[in-house]
Amino acid sequence: MRFVIALMRHETNTFSPIPTPLSAFSRGSSTGAPLYGDDAARACQGTNSAAAAFMDLVRAQGDEFVMPLMANAVPSGVVTREAFESMSATIIEAVRAGCDAVMLDLHGAMVAEGLADAEGELLARIRAAAPGIPIAVSLDFHANFSAALVDNATVIAGYRTYPHVDVYETGARAARTLMAALRGEARPVMLWRTLPMLTHMLRQTPREQPMKDIMDRAIAAERDGEVLNVSVFGGFPLADIPHTGLTVLVVADGNQADRTSAGARLLDELCAAAWARRADFVFPLEPMEVSIARARAAQAGPVILVDHGDNCGAGGPTDEMTVLGEVLRQGLEDVVAGPYWDPAAVAILVAAGVGNTVTVDVGGKTDTPALGLKGKPLRLTGRVRCVTDGSYQVTGPMFTGMQLSLGRTAVLDVGGTLVVVCEQPQEPFDTGVFTHAGIDLSRRKYVLIKSRQHFRAGFEPIAKEIVLVAGPGVCSSDYSQFPFRNLRRPIYPLDEHTSMHAA
Template sequence: MTKRIALLGIYHESNTFINTPVTRINFEQARLLKGKDILHEYRDAFHEIGGMMEVLEQEAIELVPVFYATATPGGIIAAETYQSLLTEMLAALQEVLPVDGCLVVPHGAAVSEDYPDMDGHWLSLLREMVGPLIPIIGTLDPHANVSPAMIAATDALVAYKTNPHIDQRETGRAAARLLLQCLQGKIKPVQYLGMLPLAISMEQQYTMQEPCVSLYQLAKAINQRAGILSVSVILGFPYADVAEMGSAFIVVTDNAPALGEDAIGELTSYMREHKALFTGNRQSVGDLLPLVAAAEKPVLMLDMGDNVGGGSPGNSTILLEAIEEDCRYRTFICIYDPAAVAIASTFNPKDTFDLSFGGNCSRQGAAFSTRVVLQQLCDGDFKETTPRHGGQVNYDMGKIAIVTTANGNMVMLTSLRVPPFSLQQLTAFGVAPAAFDIVVAKGVNAPVAAYSSVCPTIMQVDTPGVTQANMTLFDYKHRRKPMFPFEEI
């Protein structure tokens, strides 16, 4: 009899330092999928769901798509939104029970108004529904804040090994293979969580450079030992004031407790010894602008304080204003401002008019005002067909307006907030990165996968905002203590 595997998940990265709650419409504007719509969206995507599908189809295992909801990173999920999503997901699961196993797709850093450990909550309810004998195996974003409840509710969780996340499909394949081996009786996965008394600064989480390279090499070496099924480095998400905030390790063994405990101990000792390497060395826009003149162009300037992929609003004009004042460099920047798009839509291409857009947290959020020329108005749909951070194929910025300022800088104004994970966000609308001295992307590491092929110079800019690089500037009330770099350990 063919095995039946349920696929389900609620996926969100929640920044608790943002006052605006995430509501159901945010999920609807992104992806709120049920049944076969999940398979249609992700079959050819570089996403973990695509990898899960691929493995199960090759093995002629029936994948039962239940429910998958995701929204662009933002604030805390409203209580009624989470409850509605949870009710729908569990009801849809009830309709397809019994199943032989579950593949789950949490992010690991979701927070709702009523459940700070939202992923731990829904995974625990799933465990209650299917019982203790049904294997539950899934994936995690390495920007998770992993809780003991997540570990207790699942048999194995496997995190992506790259940041930018370009191995999501492979991670989905790895999770599906573990589940198949479990169902075949070949392995008995047992997982161990090591929660570290430290948090890695976001700009130090680029896995292609030190200090992450050596850390991941150690994790890979441990993963190759007999009896160890998976080793995951959990970089952590510092913009969440929850008890689980911080970096961690997950080790999955084939029923070998001593192996798991030893591996966690070895990895923890490494991090304690090298913790100072993970705190970051930050430079402001004032430090970096003088370096642009001699740099190979275009320069990719990463606006770390307005990192859309970390929940930021995507409307900061701090870098644009500094570049406008400098007057030496032609720049492209994308700003989320639906009201400005609406105003621009009352004009025709080539019209010149005054426009206010975005905001500047350094002056209580006041918009930037300038005279602009409207270049184009259009719908902001585009596709990404290569492995990029997030693994998505279809993107929607809503209606967009592209304008140029009097200084020749180009601003793409969007009606929906979309992180800069794809170069198609520019090129699909005739915007050539090579035409600029500076391309601003509102991120920290994720945009590198998309932009490094056309931007030979990359600069991470320490800007203010709800994703500012220096986590010690946030007012935490629920984090664990002591924790480096807040306290010495």
Template structure:
């Protein structure tokens, strides 16, 4: 008897539908066939977990496509269709597969396709049929839909935020696939959504309301009939109908139990909604506090210009205030500005130049800032992650560090969320030596930076990932929806007024 065969794929994008930056196939750096196993083996990623378990169990891996892009605007439909067809063709060419493992994000949007993952899952299910198990992993910020639930057998979401358990969830999904193929279990999945999309800055699993939700979910998993209980507090920067906080429960052939437990977690989301709200610090006050702090590093988190949520990462308002207040011994990571990188490269290391940096993608993140600076380092922008996605090779494009009177600014050709301190170290800056660190990140930086920082200040700057959701005009999300609508009754009234 031949060994079982499992197809694997990864298509990941957290789509910010308010972004003006459209996403193309090349932004995903797609890998095909055995390029996937070569790239991901030994990495602390979901696909790394798939590979380790399947190889250990002597299951043949059918790799199709692995593609992931920095969050931005929707991908065009032609390129999205290419990715779907690559998955389907890989399965067809294999002749027969016994199961399908997919590493997805869960908040991907394509042009004219607001539910990208559901579209992919429906296509895969249509090809492999109802009896072939399809098991998926999702980011904690996934937007769950009925279509997604209907066309897979099990869902495994990250248990951590900042996300540090990608590998473990990949292994768990693959182990569930193995048990399913052996006939030891028959997973069934249920979900419950709450009409809410809390701001992302207080969705951390280390403190706040998510700890209470997870405590109950983990308690549920002690039941031998429960395979998995996971929580998806929502991604509020996608203006699509499937927005909402969701609970997903997978049981061993007990759909009633799965639905009962999912309902309980969904209700708990709603009951805890007010605990997700958290104030931000105005820019002048944040900078003043950081300068006056007795010791550092003090982290100024530019949560509204987070490339990890679809912002361009070229905002200038915090940097502008740092210069205004005369801050020294500062590191800024990162500002996307290919033009400025080219100017720095032309000036060369130790060269001095005056130029405008940042604020060039859209009108949401501040105007370009004129600085006079000295070029400290020039690199190719390649490094290997030592935190978060450990072992994965990063490429932020050509990179320049410029020093503007005691403020060292990392300029990159590509958007980058600096969640790994390696972005500093690769470019000649030791972050632990800085008094102030500016990080364009919502919260994933905390896993690696909090152990050596003295304080984190979340700054109220402008941008496409601001927690101030009233900043956006939503047209497609379901209403009523908290916190846009204070309660269900008010939301119903607003919806009636619009129609």
């Protein structure tokens, strides 16, 4: 058999001021553009990605595949229509050339200009080009769902972890069910429901309650054969679209009436459990100054300070400097901070040269009109400690093996505090953002990063303590700051008297 395998991933923060053109889909590529054909397959091979699982399973069966596209972008603002049209056309052209099935490594929260559900549109176009073609889809835990997304897929499976360390396994789960369908051993039927809940991303992780035993129940149901697949999606709450919310999706076997009924009961059970805990999915905010003062009292490091209001992993520019400014004001010592996105500052530091002292305005180059935030640079004086090309390979458990780049990167030593400044934004889910520049994190008292949960993959093992810091930014957990206009209403917690069955 012949398969089309493609990777197209983007998590769209519709409030983010950072545009997302085609060139942004170069994560994992050194070309400044998406990868195509054999280059795409080589870049994915051996990585913790769903696409790698698809390829491995096809090869193990002795079948063949083509991989027309690997397009992966750091979360940011709305994707340009031109970018979406280019990527979708590349995939559809490969499908039209002939195949027995399609396997897609998608995110599930991509919003393009004029398209609230870009992945749903892609699947509808594939169906139009090849009616009846079986389609398996792997989705991020933060996917948002529309009817188009579900109706045009054969099977969907989602990550069960946050940080996302089971991406390969998610691809394998989706592919195994697709192969069973192709062999006539199963007839996948998808049952799903999106609850009117805006969960907080700091309360979503299946590692802890309130999500833990909900996800554990889903895992057990699939493992024990109650259903073919079951996934619980926390959803991406910073998308102002009608599809945002927590979703449960069950894949039952339509060949067995009792299994379909069991799938429907499981769907009801999981949705009821999530709704009953809706208040527990709200994250209580602590003032930034209080969090930093609490960290200052720590006896031993590394203490990981997590600025979660400006995280490029959720669409932030990572150039908001308020938290670093407060860390310096409160006198925390022995700090490494970053990486901060500021190509202009990098150019100044590179020109100054290693070993030289320079004064530079770092960050604050980006305004966020949707939230009424103005960029405020932080003026720093220090010695340029080193300059790198920013390239490193992920060695931690999240997206293991992927080659990433921060672009040119400079480290500025500001009185013992090391500030890492880069040309390309990257969430620090892997310690390589620092270690590639020769920084030994084990010898540092404080590590200040911009993240939410993904940092735990690489940084939790070295942390003596973790302090969450609610800095300002487009990734804030204070939903009252966001001018939502397109959500389905009512929705909890914006509308407290929301019913589970709200339209």
